[in-house]
Amino acid sequence: MFSALQSLPLSVPRVAGESATSLAARLARRNGAPRLITFCSDMGLDHRGLTNGSDTEVLRLAALAGCAPELLLNWTPRLTADSWFRLGRERIKFTAFARTRIRACPTCLAGGRTAHQAIWQLSSIRRCRTHGCLLVELPVTPANKEIFDFAYHATRVRSGSFDTITADESQLENYLLARIQGGTGKEWIDRLPFHVAAQTSENLGALILLGPDAPRDLITEAEWHQAGSIGLSIVFRRATFTP
Numbered sequence: 580m581f582s583a584l585q586s587l588p589l590s591v592p593r594v595a596g597e598s599a600t601s602l603a604a605r606l607a608r609r610n611g612a613p614r615l616i617t618f619c620s621d622m623g624l625d626h627r628g629l630t631n632g633s634d635t636e637v638l639r640l641a642a643l644a645g646c647a648p649e650l651l652l653n654w655t656p657r658l659t660a661d662s663w664f665r666l667g668r669e670r671i672k673f674t675a676f677a678r679t680r681i682r683a684c685p686t687c688l689a690g691g692r693t694a695h696q697a698i699w700q701l702s703s704i705r706r707c708r709t710h711g712c713l714l715v716e717l718p719v720t721p722a723n724k725e726i727f728d729f730a731y732h733a734t735r736v737r738s739g740s741f742d743t744i745t746a747d748e749s750q751l752e753n754y755l756l757a758r759i760q761g762g763t764g765k766e767w768i769d770r771l772p773f774h775v776a777a778q779t780s781e782n783l784g785a786l787i788l789l790g791p792d793a794p795r796d797l798i799t800e801a802e803w804h805q806a807g808s809i810g811l812s813i814v815f816r817r818a819t820f821t822p
């Protein structure tokens with residue numbers, strides 16, 4: 580029973596913006612469990628439910644971690660219906676997520692930070708807001724059930740194994756984060772689903788930045804990052820243009 584769960588004697592403080600699986604993975608390591616899935620089994624948590632953001636499992640984890648559940652729930656992508664997730668105040672289709680890859684900030688990793696920000700699960704979020712550098716993809720090919728064990732993977736990465744590419748703040752990333760935190764506004768783009776708003780901005784920006792013939796698979800993360808910002812700025816300029 581959830582009410583019977585006591586907080587573990589060895590705890591880790593919740594980091595702002597991290598998801599339930601990130602906290603669980605750190606709590607597992609703190610308490611000597613080799614992997615998140617082992618920890619879930621030992622603690623009676625449903626691992627699959629936790630990775631899908633089940634309210635019940637997130638609340639059980641909050642009890643084990645001894646933290647307030649509201650923010651943990653808010654920052655955990657929660658599967659609510661087929662292929663859609665709830666994150667903060669947004670409802671987001673699975674296609675906006677990159678949940679089969681592990682992306683992280685190279686500066687966070689180098690500093691020994693093993694918390695994973697929930698928004699790093701979104702394909703169109705490409706920059707660490709703390710360090711102002713582009714996220715990198717960890718060279719791991721874990722099974723699906725292990726992809727959310729971020730603390731485990733983060734501690735196995737060799738320091739300095741990634742290039743750190745600094746990047747300007749992105750208007751698109753700021754916009755998407757504002758939708759997650761505050762809901763949608765009244766521009767026409769706000770009426771588009773989250774993933775469509777992101778892709779429309781990025782595709783428009785890529786067209787302007789690189790031209791119509793640029794092969795999509797050769798567009799770099801830095802270029803997509805810049806493209807999203809350019810695209811969104813044009814979308815907003817058009818929205819306020821009166822002929």
Ligand SMILES: [Zn+2]
Nearest residue numbers: 684687707710
């Ligand atoms: Zn960082």
